[in-house]
Amino acid sequence: MILFEYQRISKHYREQTTIRDFSLAVEQGERIVLFGPSGCGKTTLLRMLAGFAVPDKGTILIAGKVAARDGKNVLTPEERNLGMVFQDLALWPHLTVYGNLEFGMKAKGIPPAERRRRMDEMLKLLKIERYSSAKPHQLSGGEQQRVALARALVMQPLALLMDEPLSSLDEELNLHLRREIVRLQQALKFTLLYVTHSRSEAKEIGTRLIFLEKRGS
Amino acid sequence: MNVRRTVFWAIACLLVGLGLSPLVDIFAQSLFVNGRFSLDLFHNLFASPQTRHLLITSLSLAGLVTLLSLLVGLPLGILLGKSDVPGRPLLITLFTIPLLIPPYVQAVAWFHLLGRQGWVSRWFGGGDWNAGSDFLFSLGGCAWILFGCFMPILMLLTIAFIRSVNPRLEEAALLAANWPRVLSRITLPLILPGIILGMLLIFLLSLGEFGVPLFLRTNVFPVETFTQFSAYYDFGAAAAAAVPLALIALVAIFAEGLFVEKKTVHVRIGSGHGSGIRMELGESGKWVSAVMWIFAFTTVFMPLLALLGESAAIQAWRTAIAQGWDSILRSLVFAAIAASLLTLLGFLTGYLIHVQGLGSWRFLDTLTILLFALPSTVIGIGMIGVWNRPFTNFVYASPIILILGYVIQYWVLPSRITLAALSRIPPSMEEAAQVMGVSWTKRITGIVVPLLRRDLGVAWLVAYIFSLRDTGISMLVYPPGMDPLTVRIFTLMANGEPAMIAALCVLLVIVSLVPFGTIQWVGKDNGGT
Secondary structure: OEEEEEEEEEEEEOOEEEEEEEEEEEEOOOEEEEEOOOOOOHHHHHHHHHOOOOOOEEEEEEOOEEEEEOOEEOOOHHHOOOEEEOOOOOOOOOOOHHHHHHHHHHHOOOOHHHHHHHHHHHHHHOOOHHHOOOOHHHOOHHHHHHHHHHHHHOOOOOEEEEEOOOOOOOHHHHHHHHHHHHHHHHHHOOEEEEEEOOHHHHHHHOOEEEEOOOOOO | OOHHHHHHHHHHHHHHHHHHHHHHHHHHHHHEEOOEEOOHHHHHHHHOHHHHHHHHHHHHHHHHHHHHHHHHHHHHHHHHHHEOOOOHHHHHHHHHHHHHOOHHHHHHHHHHHHOOOOHHHHHHHOOOOOHHHHHHOOHHHHHHHHHHHHHHHHHHHHHHHHHHOOHHHHHHHHOOOOHHHHHHHHHHHHHHHHHHHHHHHHHHHHHHOOHHHHHOOOOOHHHHHHHHHHOOOOHHHHHHHHHHHHHHHHHHHHHHHHHHHHHOOOOOOOOOOOOOOOEOOOOHHHHHHHHHHHHHHHHHHHHHHHHHHHOOOHHHHHHHHHHHHHHHHHHHHHHHHHHHHHHHHHHHHHHHHHHOOOOOHHHHHHHHHHHHHOOHHHHHHHHHHHHOOHHHHHHHOOOHHHHHHHHHHHOHHHHHHHHHHHOOOOOHHHHHHHOOOOOHHHHHHHHHHHHOHHHHHHHHHHHHHHHHHOOHHHHHHOOOOOOOHHHHHHHHOOOOOHHHHHHHHHHHHHHHHHHHHHHHHHHHHOOOO
């Protein structure tokens, strides 16, 4: 079953065509990696799927519904039911790990018992249960990555989008977390759209790799 | 329409409605005589030789204050923002103090220092020394006092813009050139929009100031407007006299907008680069610091000490408290209400501008700056025209009119503080909640406001100080029996005891400086100024 689809997407940035006629259909449970050099438009493609950028031309479909079409977002980011791990992780510094995980569920009106069940399960799966009352700044880089992953997955999104989440980590931790992401995906069977500029990272994580080239207008 | 867009439209309508209505009214009032369209008021105004004199005096005063502020404020800002001169934080605090005190209170303080019966006269001439008084009651004296009041604007903007410059740009240049060359070729061109904005604000604030010129008998446009209004109650003539000031402010702000628009590519206030690499002064740092301390002592402390000395008698304080107690309380309450409203509206406006939530975001930003730079006499007289009607009497005859005036004039302060704070927060903080399906209101209350809580606290305090020290709007629109402290002092000055007036001025200085001390404490706690 196709979960989301880019249909002939074009995007211009500062009078230059960054993306031209890009099409891609992603099946449920796939691990897709978009990789390529800086400025090739991979992050823009991810942000268009999330609803933070609008394609100038073309259509984006999510679970069969039109999410964006020809310069207009039909669905807002709030309505797309996607999870996202940002490059800077964007953990809320004023909330504890538990608070970070609970915020989205609470706002969506999920009952407390269900929230607790999901959070406990996710913290255990990511092996960060002992940090539940810690604030993000009290955690190491790897632990923060896990919290960001847990925060996105606890919402049970249709797909998880990851924008170069490991780029700021040292090589050893980077290698370790790549395997963790694959293990987690295999356990939870979520669909993954992963953006990186690293070929080795792409090879290790993806079941399908999309290489994007940088071209002039 | 979703909640976010509804709130944005409500804020825009409120800002445009409240802010532009006094301006529109003042233009309309000046164009109608006895209900008929007429240019007579302008004809009378511009045909009068006095107008030319007023215009020359007003522009000379504003130009002189701006020039003095540039000559002193810019080097001070560079040295305090970029060099390792000892005692920087304390010196910044000291030089900022005059900005927080109503200008006319400082005029009173200088009067007690340099006037005929002032402290210097008593020390040097046994009461016969007139040079100080002659200087004070001249254009130069008026410019000197306003320079002391407004120079901190240029100094603070220079420091803020210097801190927002990416230090790598300076470090790269330092590999090939010395500091003076780096400052002149790299730093100064990058902070030029801040310097121009500072000069413009000082020029317009000096042009619109009426308390100091009125006290020192320097006849300028705002004094003329105020006199036409309060002495002759000639509303049309007052409006016509206010129009040139409004026009100058309008032209200047839009010209600055066009210029700065092209120059703000590299610099954003509050982008958090810190001071980067510091210019080392070595041994001469101590001397530079000493000169600054002497200057601060002479221009900031001496007048305040003279004021304190004048009010030394216990009886003066008893009378001051008895005569001003109700006004002090009113000032505190009005300022607190205005500050709370300003924080809410300023936060939403700053957020709207930051996310460019409406197509008109740039216009709204410029409008808030214009309202701050407009002479208070223009806003005050315009507000009277708008609200002094039978069906709006509940506003006009109550403290609501005062609070509205403060909100209109000082809207830019919390808006700009919010804007600076938001530029430090990555957009991903809010996007992370948005992608989870969290509504805008919950993102604002659960993520944005908690992340900005300290900045919003500072915004509240800044709005509070400016509302508390306001004189111009308060003088024009205060309802009967509801005068705040600034107005009470001004009224009592006509026939009150000088010692009692000085005591009331000291009280006003104290209530203005307590929140400033709080900001300093919060800033220190927050790791910045």
